[in-house]
Amino acid sequence: MIKQLINEDSYVQIGDLCSATIQLKIEGLNPAGSIKLKTAHALITDLEIRGLINHKTRLIESSSGNLGVALAMVCAAKGYQFVCVIDPNISAPNRKLIHALGAQMLMVDQRDENGGYLNSRIRLIEQLVADNADYIWLNQYKNPTNPLAHYQATARSIARKFPQVDYLFVGAGTTGTLMGCKNYFAEHHPHTKVIAVDTVGSVTFGLPGGTRHIPGLGTSRLPEIFESSGIHDFLSIPEEQTIKVCRWLAQRYGLLFGGSTGTVLAGIRQWAPHIRPDDVVVAISPDMGERYLETIYSDDWVTQRIGATALQPLFPEIALALSA
Structure with missing residues (x-):
């Protein structure tokens, strides 16, 4: 019964963050609310x-x-x-x-x-x-069934939807989704560049560990299932950027997404100089934002933990023009 309720076919198009249109795969539309x-x-x-x-x-x-x-x-x-x-x-x-x-x-x-x-x-x-x-x-950090689930489901469904994918942006938490997608595309569509997106303070990419406030992506311990070979590039995103992108998405598109989605899309914005207008860009949105109303969508929470600068608009020039 549970397997039948998993949603694989919901996408929304996101603009403005790079010259190409981003195909955002929405994984939060199932009863558990996440990938x-x-x-x-x-x-x-x-x-x-x-x-x-x-x-x-x-x-x-x-x-x-x-x-x-x-x-x-x-x-x-x-x-x-x-x-x-x-x-x-x-x-x-x-x-x-x-x-x-x-x-x-x-x-x-x-x-x-x-x-x-x-x-x-x-x-x-x-x-x-x-x-x-x-x-x-269950050990999601070491269990090979974790990446296999996303090899067989997540990656395969993306390839069915888009025969040509130039860039696939995937967040790195336990790295199950990342490893499953990387392995599938390396085997079936090796031209696709898989970009891993993590959060500052995570040790997965060999960077120093540090305090993180937003659950989802990042880890303070390298998962045993992680293997860096075959990943085109790694991006590390400050939580301030995660919050700005999440809030921008809500106000620009009327879509409330979780912190992992904001981090992945902030990664695309950082990678934007490498993306051409005709590139097919797919990003995975792990969950929706209703469960983050008291955190990343709370001004008090953001100010206390991240700082008031995180409340500033993602595109100040647009906000200034609208207020004029």
Whole structure:
């Protein structure tokens, strides 16, 4: 049932950020509200096929929010116990959704050595799994089923929709979507340039770790599934730019997207000098923005955590002209 509800065919065209029209693949239009429903369904189905789940099993995973919601939904539909290890960056709506779907949550509030929470979350999971044989860690960071889900679904659906793709922009979180898309296009459409987009403070691209406030993209621990070969380029985006793009999208197009989408589109804006008007540019939007109303769309939250400059318009010259 869950698999039938996954939406693969929704796109919207975005202009202004580069000379070409951006084909934005909207992944938030499914019951879980994010691309992570594909990951969650694939991870659990793989365990079922291998006969590893029984009535005593407690599935456990670390999540900044969206995968937690998706796993809670799939587990509820299948009657499995699920424990989600979260941190303070999780949005209030995601936390409430996970609770409403019947999952247990464990909060980690101690930052790790790279300034994030991921290593702290994983250390707790490793301890719980070592102490209790009924726990199974889904491990999205190491499990090859994660990228395989996006190889078989996300990337394949893009290739069916657009026979020619010049640039594919993909955000890097656990890198499951990124690796699945990179592997598929390298095999079937090697002319496509896959551009990975991450957030400043993430260590995935070998840059220094640091404090991050927006969940979704970025990590304080290199995922085992990540492999850099075959990626055309890597972009690192400050959270201030993420917020500006998200707010611009809402006011320019009437579309409310999550922080991961804002980061990916900010990456396209940064890469714009390399893009020609006739290029086919596809970007993946992982989730919608309703769950971020109290964070990236809150002036107080943005001012306190990112700074007041993040509230300034993305295109000041346009805002000035409209106010004149």
